[in-house]
Amino acid sequence: MTGSDTPPSFRLAYVPGVTPAKWVRIWNERLPDIPLALVPAPAAEAPGVLRDGGADAGFVRLPVDRTFFSAIPLYTETTVVVIPKDHLVAAADEVTTEDLADEVVFHPLDDTLGWERLPGRPAIERPATTADAIELVAAGVGVLVVPQSLARLHHRKDLTYRTVTDAPQSQVALSWPEDATTDLVEDFIGIVRGRTVNSSRGRQKAPAEPKPRRPEKGGTRQQAAAGKPASGKRPRPAAAGRKSGGRGKPRRRS
CATH class of the missing domain: 3.40.190.10 (Periplasmic binding protein-like II)
Structure with a gap:
């Protein structure tokens, strides 16, 4: 092809x-x-x-x-920390990076947050992927800070997450x-962007062909412009002795 x-x-x-x-x-x-x-x-x-x-x-x-x-x-996205369900942090609705200061916080190679300064204590090695880091969290080795959608993507019954209010966002x-x-x-x-099918900001559509004009009743526009009667009949001549615009002179009585 x-x-x-x-x-x-x-x-x-x-x-x-x-x-x-x-x-x-x-x-x-x-x-x-x-x-x-x-x-x-x-x-x-x-x-x-x-x-x-x-x-x-x-x-x-x-x-x-x-x-x-x-x-x-x-x-x-909201940024969250993934933790075991029985972790102390799970008792709070939201935390700050300072609350994670004593935790081992994993920083996987596919991290998407772009930290200027990582919270907590660094792990001995960086996990290759977020999925690998999740497995380590489940093992109770440390915690992981990620966008909320990734926490949902890697959901496990033994893990939960809480919002981190001052972490970078994706x-x-x-x-x-x-x-x-x-x-x-x-x-x-x-x-x-949520545009409708007929939105003027969508792709340009080919212009529609103009519809043919319907002739007026009793004749066409051209006939009317030329002064021709719509019926096609020739006009009757004015009566003799009379002007087309008025009446003739009255006849004198004898």
Whole structure:
């Protein structure tokens, strides 16, 4: 198949913690003839997937290189600490990083929070992934601070989480290469922004052909402009001896 023979499709990358199901459903309703393929990608690798053409657009975690990518920030996540259910911190509704000062706080290699200064005490090794860190928390070795969506993604019955009020937060955005803003990308932007199908800010539609004008009753506009009667009959001449604009002179009596 040549490029022109390839049917159109749309590839959407997404990072762990993002649930694109709502937007995918709307896409399938509006563009049923164009399949949407989901491309899962680790948070650190998602920009590379977009840069290399592995996806047309993607839900990523900021920051991204704004000299290459366009990005629409969507929401900022609450940051939580994942702990065993019987941990002392579980007694509080929310905590600060100072409350974790005596805890071993894991900092996995795929961390998405961008700490300036890590809270608590560092672990001997950095876990390779968030999933690995969750296993260590379950073993009672330490705690983990992550965006709330990742805590839900790795939910376990023996673990819980609490909000950390002063921790960095992760922001999720829709992003795509700026030089590759295709019509399908514009369609997906409209869906994410909540535009309706007929929104004036959506893709430009081809102008509708003008409807033919219906002729007026009794004749056409051209006949009326030319002074012709609508019925097509010739006008009757004025009576002899009378002017067309008034009455003739009265006859004298004898």
